[in-house]
Amino acid sequence: MAAAPSPPKQRNPDDFDILLKVVLIGDSGVGKTNCLSRFCRNEFLSNSKPTIGVEFATKQLTIEGDLVKCQIWDTAGQERYRAITNAYYRGAVGALLVYDVTRQKSFESIPRWLSELREHASPDMVVMLVGNKTDLRDQREVPTEQGQEIAQREGLMFIETSARDGSNVDEAFTRVATEIHGIVRKRRLESQQEEWEEPAMPRGISIPIAVQQEARAQQPQSRCCGS
Template identity: 45%
Template sequence: MSNYTYNYIIKYIIIGDTGVGKSCILLQFTDKRFMPAHDLTIGVGFGTRFVTVDDQQIKLQIWDTAGQESFRSITRSYYRGAAGALLVYDITRRDTFEKLSGWLEDVRQHANPHTVITLIGNKNDLEKNRQVSREEAAQFAKDNGLFFLETSAKSSDNIEKAFVQTAQEIQRKIQEGDIDMNSETNGVKLAPPQGGSSLPANASSNSGGCC
């Protein structure tokens, strides 16, 4: 098995209401597959994958958090030290969109000020059941300084882009000095001195479950 050298390790979190497809997004990104039937995530799930941004090899460590209120005190601890956050709602369930402000407040309170947040409207393959317009979500993202994409964990539409675009913005902040590489609280670490990993590019320790 070949070694993969990398420049940075970047921590991501995926947050949002239960049932919006957070675990499915992670599974599609790390394993290139969709699991239509799954259990709810209990606490947190985890996955990894390598991506290349501006000729830099980056290892993403992605924490998939449970959406249930009963787990909020646990999942909030994972916000700390996250460089990127995917804030997910379900375009077919308006209630998940209406709760975004609470999730966003949580991130900004518990994560670091340089965390890059991307708003994700998932399940765009279910257009006929849409309850949240693309324009309304785009305006919410603009008002709150977020990136915005609609995705489908089922068809994989924009899944890759969601993670890579977030990494590109984090990379920009590193280059511009906004992220202090000497501080572990920023969610970005330089690779170990040996710079190697024996994991393949699509390696994942994802725990399954979709939400």
């Protein structure tokens, strides 16, 4: 008589297969905090105050059977906090660069933010350009085509969102997480293949890859490796 199938393994709510650190960057007032709040808690704070320093929240996603814990850091956009937030690029494997489609000046700041990102973060970081506040249609100053153009030129993913009505917010974060997850899985497979080919290593043993350590390892040796 065939044995009854074993019940599915219960997972601890704190368990996860992959941890991803993602940063939100962009000028103050573009809606970074509300994008985070909408994604993690499905809330919109109409009277939200500017972020002081750095805040973060987490959300778990299931991607191709893996439980992915997204640790999202909301960085202040004000100039006086730039020295504080720079250190938080370390270990990040993804970034959402947010601008306000109703403020041309926030769009013009994109090259500065990209320069800072590339100076302090891993060169392999997955970056998405996000045009937020699409619900304010009558106040739009930045056409969609301009966002698409700079994203294509800089090799970025692109999307437009509204934290107020929730349009595309989940999709923005999920697309970034899915892209990173694909990179991580590919590297894990490559690592396992190397182990099978290495005679000194016992067969069937895999060495887990820590995503944040991978990101640090990609940085030039002359940079500080602290997080």
